[in-house]
Every structure is written in structure tokens, then in C-alpha cells.
Amino acid sequence: MPRSSFSGGIASPKVDVMIDMGNPFLNLTLDGFLKIGTVGALRVAAEETYHCVQKGSISSHKFEHTLKKMCKEGAYWGTVAGVYVGMEYGAERVRGTRDWKNALIGGAITGAVISAASNDSRDKVVVNAITGGAIATAAEFLNYLT
Template sequence: MPLGGFSGSLRSPKIDVLIDTGNPFLNRTVDGFLKIGAVGACKVVAEETFECLHRARGTVAGVYVGMVYGVERVRGRNDWKNAMISGALSGALISGASNNHRDRIIKDAITAGAVATAVEFINCLT
């Protein structure tokens, strides 16, 4: 019965993995399968992550920018309160569109308002 083993090394940017099944043909087959599978899996993960983030970020950013502009026009001022109000309204709107739980909508509105206000304060510091 052939002995199986696993050995690997990591070198930038190449990863070598050696699996010894005792049969040279089977070794090459498994090696090729692992390399092709790893490349395919990385490609799918990268593309799906990009698409998901791209869609979500674009929607959230668009809603927030529209809210900031509207609040600034209504208030007639450009200050940190616009970010707080716009963040809260955007968070509530996006949360309300994605789920129907009232307590979750309120939490998302408070969180988005706090994050938007913090970003506005950080922008003022730099």
C-alpha cells in the first residue's frame, strides 16, 4: 500500500503544494486539479465580492448624497448636523427597504447618523 504525504512551501507570489499519492500520474492529476480549482475559486470569490460591494456601496452612497443635498437646501446651512440628519434618514430608508422590523430600522438610522457625523468630524480635522 503506497504511503500518502503532504508537504508545502510558501514563496511570494507562488504557492507550491506537493501531494504524494505514490503514483506520478495521479500526483500530476491531483496537482493540476488543485491549482485549477484554486484559481477558479479565487476568481469567483473576487468577482462576486466586487459585484456585491459595488451594488451596495453605489446605492448607499447615492441615497446619502441625495439626502445631504436635500437637507442642506432645506436648512440653508452646511455643517455637521446635515451629515447627522442625512445619515439617519439614509440609514432608515435603506433599512426600511431591505427589512420590515421597526426596531432594526431605528438601530440602522442611529448607526448611520453616528457614522456620517463621525466622518464629517474627521474630515474637519484634516
């Protein structure tokens, strides 16, 4: 007799949407873009919903503004995540090992690239590289705790 079951938990959401680009680097980069871009867009949706509930009304203009903001934030968050995932994977391939140092390298490169693309000053690019490396390393260490 066929049986099916569902298992999962609040602590570990699992969403798998795989688009095969024919290259592991491209697959991981696109996956990071889509997943984290969705998180960024949903953050805007939740924030704007809160503001609409607080005001007690919504207009077509506000709705259109929210959709545009969701797309912009989703694309930004997705781009940052895609660059990070790609850089971390690249560091892993170059170094030939999988450890926290890849997160540090990927985060630092991502911070520098995103900052440079925003036409920031040289000092700001360096600071953002340091911040990106620190955040990525901290996230990696948190993954080891769980």
C-alpha cells in the same frame, strides 16, 4: 517653454470622474455611488487576493466567485453612499446651510432607508437610523479636524 508638474500626497487622494446628469443632486449621488462602490469592490479584491495567496492557488471558479462578490459589494457600498450623498445634499438645500447637521440628517435617513429596504423590523430601522446619523456626524467632525 511648456512645463508640467504633478503634485499630490498620500494623505489626500483625488479622483475625479464627472458624469454630468444635468442636475447637481443626480451628479453628486452618481459620483458617490461610483467612488464608494469602487472602494467596496477593491476591498473584496484585496480580501480575496489575500485568501488566494494564503492558500497558494486560484481556480477559475474562485475567480468567478470573486468577480460576482466584487460586483455585489460594489453595488451595495455604492448604493449606500449614493443615498447618503443625496440625502445630505437634500438636507443642505432644504435647510439653506452647510454644517454637520446635514451629515446627521443624511446619515439617519440613509440608515433608515437601507434598513427598511432590507426588510428589517421597525426597531432595527430606528437603530440603524441612529447608527447612520452617528457615523456620518463623526465622519463630518473628522473632516473638520484635518
